[in-house]
Amino acid sequence: MIKFNKTEINKQKIPFGKGIFTLSGADNILYINKTSSLDKSIRQLFKVAKDDRNIFQLVSQTVEIAFEEHTSLFAALVHQKKLESTSHPEFNSMIKPYEQYVYLGINFDEPPYIKIVEDTQENRFYIGSFKDRFFLFDLLDAMADLFYFPLCPDEKPYPCIRYKSDKCLGWCIKEKHETYTKAILPYIIPTKDLLSSKQKEYDKYFSNLQFEKAEKLKNKIQLVEKYFEYLRFINITKNLNLEFDENGRNFTIKDGRLNGIVENGKKGEFPLVTVEFRDNEVLAFNKDQLAERWIVYKYLINKNDKIILDRINEFYKKSQLKIRSYLI
Template sequence: MASEHIENKLALLPNEPGSYQMKDKNGKIIYVGKAKNLRNRVRSYFKLEHSGKTAELVKNIADFEFIVTNSDKEAFLLEITLIQKWQPYYNIRLKRGTGYPYIKISNERDPQLILVSEVKKDGAFYFGPYPNVYAAQETLHFLQKVYPLRRCNGFQGRPCLYYHMGQCLGACFREVPTSEYTVEIKKIKAFLNGNTSAVKKKLTAKMETAAENLAFEQAADIRDQIQFIDATVEKQKIISQDATPRDIFNYYVKDGWLSVQIFFIRQARLIKREKRIFAVVDDPAEEMVSFILQFYNRKNIKLPNEILVPSMLDREVLAQILQVNVKTPQRGTKKDLLDLAAKNAQIALDEKLRLMLLNDQKTTGAMQELATVLDIPVGHRIEAFDHSHTQGVDIVSAMVVFEDGMPAKKLYRKFKLKSIDHADEAAATREVIRRRYTRLLKEKAQLPDLILVDGGEIQLDAAKDVLENELDLAIPVAAMVKNDHHKTADLIKASGDEHLNLDPHSQAFMLIQRIQDEVHRFAITFHRQLHGKNTLASRLDEIQGVGPKTRQKLLSHFGSLKKINQASLEEIEALGINNKIANLIKVSIAATLRANELKK
């Protein structure tokens, strides 16, 4: 069953052609597909029964993205490009190369026309890829007949059969002048770049003549040839007509939000798309100029030869600062690509605004439900606490904050517990509650509307005691209870320690589940970081000659045994550590890591 997040996104899919990208829980693209109708195709993954690899794929989908194109064929070509770039795990059929052929003019003394599956850096000319493999094969045969290069294996002392048929320039028995090849290659390039009108006109005339002479099979063959040419060399908006590296920026504004789409065109193909959505606080055109300048003011960003932007932007300013040609196309393929970026920007923003509305409705409803079951006023802020330790060692606490049902990560806090040196849930809860709310009272900062503690009655009673008897605070508090499988099970109400028996399908329960999972994740992450540093510190303490100051230098600079082991002696000595101690550190750490590997 699809998650609520995916269900919401499925409802917003457009009835447009395009490419979709499936992502796993880590945000990694695991599958790229294409569709004539994105809404129907993507929904089919989650609404129909599947088996085998498709079922395995669906099980691992945590999210998806999509790019709208102008046609099904453009979607095909975009799919190829994205598969080449991201190498998704489940795209086995297209993982190596494209799965679709290119027509290649080889870079040789006696060049030839051949069909290949991938592009190499060999100085040859490549055209494609062509989704219709059979059409590409037939077009290649046509070109070999009309524009002869070399079709034989090279010099053999006598003319080959293809030479007698007029399909080879004669490299089999003579040294063909380079000028002859140049003439034919020029015609082939023009043909494959879309200049097919003259050839098609001749073929059409032949077809009509054959039909008039009742040679219907011949006429049908010529008709098919014309169709193959159309299928192979048809112009695509997704592919430009030249290989100039260019980036395309366009945007869409609605309800105070600015949606930006960036297309990266390399080797005449759309190889990448980025999107950004943020609140707009200034004139949208000025915001876009500022965004573009900041976009390129990053490390490892290589400027293209050309940037295309909509007419509203100040092209002169952009060109002067970036030292790149900045243009606004008025017609043709570039204009179509610019319009396509605007279309994708609008779809992306409309999707976000609808999801925001759904989330607002969902979180508002969850906060209302939670307030009702706890019999408290509807609140704005929830603060939740959890503890983590390893067999009573390295005890820490963590706090997460949810505002209007959404995590406010900038307000999260970590606590190293000072008053206890062994696992004591009640004592840990007392310390962290005391420290947190004593500080808020001193700073006269905003207090939460509800406090949640991860645990049961022990943690709940400890929190209540500190809040009511030490700090004289009347903040509602409740405990989040887990079942035997460590999953959210219920909520204990502070007054009378009453179990509320929340409906597991209710919005309130889902909100509690999100909060409990988040605070547990945050506490575990903090504990692992601290435990790792303490483990490193204890190992360094065992090395003779490493004192507190040296240990602190190593901890601050490297942070892990592995990084110290990978460091050179010069890097360790650069911290002010003499050569003898540096050598001893390297040997000791290497021995520790080897021992750890053997234990595994």
């Protein structure tokens, strides 16, 4: 790893690529992290230190900074886990960049049916976590605009002004089963043809040279498609258990996370904290797991290995069966 004294940070050239970095005190590593941009992540810690007590303490105690570039975030994850297993950096448990992540919380029985929530402590059905709450705000707006799905205020009266202004079909006064199957279930198990009519509508706008309308509709369609892809990721990562070989090394993935590696005949284990999820959390996981789960998932998908992709499809089907058994 390339190392330099903290006092030299303004003069140091730090690459913008993927990699791992450490902040160390006089005798030990204080903090380790992986990143898609070494320069941005390292310098950002120093910029926000004045606004965060834990980061301020970290920066104050730091003597040396080190970094190493990697070809992928998965390689950086492997490196990070190896270092963490031997150094146990104290600030990794204190600095929580995921605290502002959120979930979709679904109520099957009464409004508000779909909410953006901070945790999974109530009796809703939960999906997530999500890194960007504003993505979810835009998603709920798009679903309401495209399909007249519910976008309920937090407080009564219901039906709300959206129904009175013809922006909602009045799901709160419809028969519960109809509301559930037509307006709530698509967030959990989307049908393949949900967007087909909107795609035809886009094609019509485009053919008639109504480019502004076509572009607005296209943006909403892409937003919903992005959510559906993320939903697929959640389905898979909660059931992802496999081993694969690469460059003479064997990797073990358990419950969507990196659990072990064998290289040069030596076995390294990365213990995972087992979390008991309730039935209504079948599509939810802890916020601090998101980064690792996403890195593992994208790496396996991008390998484009037929055997691995077939296994991933099996995990997706398994998840769908589990969800249907809960919902029925």
